[in-house]
Amino acid sequence: MSELTQLVLGAYESFNRGETEPMLELMHPDIEWIPPPTSVEPRPLRGREAVREYLAPNVFETQTAEPLELIEHGNRLLVVARVRARGRGSGIELDQTAYHILTVEGGQAVRFELHVDRATALAALQDG
DSSP: OOHHHHHHHHHHHHHHTTOOHHHHHHEEEEEEEEOOTTSSSOSOEESHHHHHHHHSSSSEEEEEEEEEEEEEETTEEEEEEEEEEEETTTOOEEEEEEEEEEEEETTEEEEEEEESOHHHHHHHHHHO
16 A cells, blocks of 8 residues: 555544544645535635635534545545535435545645546546
8 A cells, every 4th residue: 555545544534533634634735625516515625724614514414435445646546435424404314425536745635626426537537
């Protein structure tokens, strides 16, 4: 397992325990965060603090992202993850596969793209 994969898996493990700081520390202070077009908040974000607000429990009472598969392509990593969340107030549960592409430079993610379709994510990984 590469150093990049170990670094990213550790951040996901912490996030799934409810600890967002290790995931945020993985991110460059000026990270570009690209949500999927289906997101409640689909506009791109810039910066670690904007991502902190995005990840804070608001719409969802709980949320996890369990890595199922990792594909490295140079300094980019595709994380195929099972995402689970429960709506705050509504209790509605979400359980779906998501595709996260991280571009890492100097040990920090400078870009984080979220996709809902495997083919689109694989194409983006190759094109990056």
